[in-house]
Amino acid sequence: MVAEEAASGMFDALDRMVLEIQAMDAICNAEAEESDGEKGFVVVAQKALEQAQRCLDQADASDAPSQIDIEAFVSAEAYCEEISNDGVRLRISLPIGYPTFYSASVTVLHTPKFVTRSNHDELSSKVQATATELKGSEAMMSIITECRNVVSDWECNSSDIDATPLETKDNDTASSPIHPANVSRRWIWVHHITNNDRRKQIVIEAQDRNLGGFLKAGYPGVVCVEGDSDACDDFVVWIKGNKSRPGGFGRNWGHHVRGEATAEQRQLPESFEELEDDMGILGTLCRESNVEDEFREFILQQK
Numbered sequence: 001m002v003a004e005e006a007a008s009g010m011f012d013a014l015d016r017m018v019l020e021i022q023a024m025d026a027i028c029n030a031e032a033e034e035s036d037g038e039k040g041f042v043v044v045a046q047k048a049l050e051q052a053q054r055c056l057d058q059a060d061a062s063d064a065p066s067q068i069d070i071e072a073f074v075s076a077e078a079y080c081e082e083i084s085n086d087g088v089r090l091r092i093s094l095p096i097g098y099p100t101f102y103s104a105s106v107t108v109l110h111t112p113k114f115v116t117r118s119n120h121d122e123l124s125s126k127v128q129a130t131a132t133e134l135k136g137s138e139a140m141m142s143i144i145t146e147c148r149n150v151v152s153d154w155e156c157n158s159s160d161i162d163a164t165p166l167e168t169k170d171n172d173t174a175s176s177p178i179h180p181a182n183v184s185r186r187w188i189w190v191h192h193i194t195n196n197d198r199r200k201q202i203v204i205e206a207q208d209r210n211l212g213g214f215l216k217a218g219y220p221g222v223v224c225v226e227g228d229s230d231a232c233d234d235f236v237v238w239i240k241g242n243k244s245r246p247g248g249f250g251r252n253w254g255h256h257v258r259g260e261a262t263a264e265q266r267q268l269p270e271s272f273e274e275l276e277d278d279m280g281i282l283g284t285l286c287r288e289s290n291v292e293d294e295f296r297e298f299i300l301q302q303k
Contacts, residue, residue, distance in 0.1 A: 007061065007062070009100060009101070010061045010064070010096065010097060010100075010101075011055075011056075011059070011060070011061040012100060013061075013096075013097050013098060013099065013100035013101060014052055014055060014056060014061045014064050014096070015056055016099055016100065016138065017052070017068065017094055017098055017099065018049070018052050018053060018056060019219070020099070020138040020140060020219055021043065021049065021068070021070070021094075021140075023218070023219050023220075023279070024041050024070075024140050024141065025041050025043075026279045026280065027041075027141070027220075027279050027300065028040040028041035028072070028144070029041055039073070040072060040073045040074070040075075041070065041071075041072050041073075042070065042071045042072075043068065043069075043070060044068075044069040044070065044071055044091075045065075045068070045069060048065040048067070048068045048069075049068055051063070051064065051065050052064055052065055052068065061096075064096050065096065066095065066096050067093055067094060067095050067096065068093075068094045069091060069092070069093050069094070070091070070092040070093075070094065070140065071089060071090065071091055071092075071109070072089070072090045072092060072140070072143075072144050072147075073087055073088070073089050073090075074087050074088045074089075074090070074144060074147045074148055074151055075087040076088065076112050076151050076154070086112045086113075087112065087151070088108065088110065088111050088112075088123065088147055088151060089108075089109040089110040090106055090107070090108060090109065090127065090143070090144070090147060091106070091107040091109050092104050092105075092106055092131075092140055092143060093105040093106075093107070099134075099135070099136060099137055099138050099139060100136065102135065103131050103132050103134065103135035103139065104131040104139050104140065104143065105128070105131065106124075106127045106128045106130075106131050106143055107124075108120060108123055108124045108127070111123070114154075115154065119154055122150065123147065123150045123151075126146055126150055127143050127146050127147055127150075130142050130143050130146045131143055134191075137191060137192065138191070138192060138219050141191065141219070141220050142191055145189075145256075145301065148301050183226060183227060183228075183262065183263045183264070183265060183266050183267075184226070184227065184228070184229040184232045184260060184261070184262050185213070185224060185225065185226045185232070185260060185261045185262070185263070185267075185268070185291070185294070186224065186225050186232045186233075186235070186236055186257060186259075186260050187222075187223075187224050187257070187258045187259045187260070187261075187294060187295070187298035187299060188222070188223040188224065188225075188236070188239065188256070188257050188258065189220060189221075189222060189256045189258050189298075189299055190220060190221035190222070190223065190256075191219075191220055191221070192218065192219045192220060192221055193215070193217040193218065193221030193223075194217065194218065194219075199215065199217050199274060202215050202223060202239070202274075203215060203272055203273070203274055205235060205238055205239075206225050206235060206272035207271065207272050209225075209227065209228075209231040209234060209235055210227055210228070210231060211225040211226060211227040211228075211231055211232065211235060211272055212225070212226045212227055212266055212268045212269050212270040212271060212272055213225040213226045213227075213268045213269065213272050214268065214269065214272065214273055214274070214275050214282075214285065215272070215273075215274045215275065216274075216275045216276075216277065216278075216279070216281075216282050217274065217277055218277030222282060222299055223239070224268065224291075224295075225272065226266055226267065226268045227266070229262075232260075236257055240257075258298035258299060258301075259294070259297065259298035261291075261294050267289045267290055267291050268285075268289050268291065282295075283295070
């Protein structure tokens with residue numbers, strides 16, 4: 001009985017690993033496929049991934065590969081005008097049993113020439129700490145996001161780093177231009193949204209505030225609300241959660257309010273809705289709604 005439970009646990013972990021790899025490939029390489037540019041997410045040994053998929057098809061993880069290695073590229077060009085086609089290259093190693101039983105191992109393979117040794121060591125420490133902290137959860141998106149955050153803090157000569165993706169804090173709205181007649185949007189990135197009750201509650205809370213927008217559940221989770229600015233702020237307070245407003249995710253859920261925007265009129269569906277767990281569908285909706293630039297900047301963190 002114990003052996004069967006262990007085998008079942010390893011099979012579930014393998015399934016989660018493969019699904020995460022597929023999702024990350026779609027998210028990170030969408031822009032590269034459109035422009036024929038360099039991919040930002042590559043499986044080092046494709047045969048290992050194919051072997052893992054065969055194990056899933058046969059419902060038996062006993063012959064699964066011991067490890068699947070990923071290389072992820074984070075461009076530094078958006079943060080440093082002197083850098084062209086250069087950035088950070090990470091090796092993310094996923095052992096069998098990840099993410100359920102083991103954390104990922106992260107190695108910094110390459111950094112731009114302007115990066116000092118201390119910068120390199122700081123990056124290595126932070127991305128590995130993120131991986132270790134998220135043991136039990138799908139961590140690759142958070143690892144890459146942490147890498148981007150560190151890269152955005154690096155200085156390259158006198159280049160302006162104001163291009164750093166905006167992460168809105170609770171009281172940031174006080175410093176933003178006020179446009180009472182305008183429609184507001186809040187873009188929220190969540191490591192994952194899989195609980196059915198939470199998914200339903202997100203839709204209910206948004207609709208109760210007369211907010212439009214969408215929820216994409218799964219890995220990662222994306223929430224975008226659109227409507228009255230105060231209603232958007234109130235929704236953000238709810239989803240973060242606190243003692244007086246139970247039911248939200250809370251700060252320990254690894255979600256981020258990535259940014260906000262204003263418009264003269266609504267662009268998104270007026271009735272908040274849940275989309276399929278498909279980044280391609282989400283990308284198409286954003287493109288058709290004329291908010292693709294915001295989606296790339298705040299969620300994909302591409303400039």
